[in-house]
Amino acid sequence: MNQFSTKTADVRKQETLLTTAQPTAECRLRNDRQSYFAITRALVQAQFVLADGVLSQRLWQEVADRDLEVGRILNLLYSSCFQDDEAEMTALDDAFLALHVS
Secondary structure, eight states, X not given: OOHHHHHHHHHHHHHHHHHHHXXXXXXXXXXXXXXXXXXXXXXXXXXXXXXXXXXHXXXXXXXXXXXXXXXXXHHHHHSOSOTTOHHHHHHHHHHHHHHXXX
């Protein structure tokens, strides 16, 4: 293999990494968001439906153990009455995340 074909192969490898990195980041964001939605829904159930202090405390400890952003969860908890509405939760989460980007 000559030097030119080696460089071409390296460039192709880098292009492949760049094109696969974006979907991977997108998947990571989607999974991260689903983690926040799931813990928020569990907290709604524990705190507001069951009024179970022990379960609520355990869930908040899980938030701390997983190093999740408390403000983001509080926003999802108290900004909506419809935590089962995926579109509303996504809109609320997008608005919250946009505050940190600016």
